[in-house]
Amino acid sequence: xxxxxxxxxxxxxxxxxxxxxxxxxxxxxxxxxxxxxxxxxxxxxxxxxxxxxxxxxxxxxxxxxxxxxxxxxxxxxxxxxxxxxxxxxxxxxxxxxxxxxxxxxxxxxxxxxxxxxxxxxxxxxxxxxxxxxxxxxxxx
Numbered sequence: 001x002x003x004x005x006x007x008x009x010x011x012x013x014x015x016x017x018x019x020x021x022x023x024x025x026x027x028x029x030x031x032x033x034x035x036x037x038x039x040x041x042x043x044x045x046x047x048x049x050x051x052x053x054x055x056x057x058x059x060x061x062x063x064x065x066x067x068x069x070x071x072x073x074x075x076x077x078x079x080x081x082x083x084x085x086x087x088x089x090x091x092x093x094x095x096x097x098x099x100x101x102x103x104x105x106x107x108x109x110x111x112x113x114x115x116x117x118x119x120x121x122x123x124x125x126x127x128x129x130x131x132x133x134x135x136x137x138x139x140x
Contacts (some may be wrong), residue, residue, distance in 0.1 A: 015089055111127065113128055
């Protein structure tokens with residue numbers, strides 16, 4: 001089973017129904033629900049999603065959405081080693097570096113799903129947009 005880190009933007013595309021991206025984001029979560037892929041997020045992703053959803057919804061509603069999310073994905077660890085690697089990295093965005101090194105150091109992730117592929121140009125992992133990943137699956 002392919003194990004994927006799902007970046008914040010993909011989750012927000014789904015929750016905010018951001019067109020035209022939400023369709024492929026929904027497909028990624030559907031694949032997770034059907035256990036055709038194994039999805040992962042980090043605590044930073046969860047925190048960022050909470051913060052952004054909370055701008056337009058009550059705490060209880062946001063918690064309900066996040067509880068649904070974590071029922072179909074796993075949470076990677078961010079520890080001191082991940083933070084040190086992120087701080088010393090060539091990544092331009094510290095948050096992306098945290099996500100990347102959490103995924104790399106876990107040894108569990110096959111690829112990263114994000115709409116911001118250029119943000120992960122320094123990753124050792126394969127990086128796809130949800131759209132390109134869904135197309136790749138169809139062509140197998």
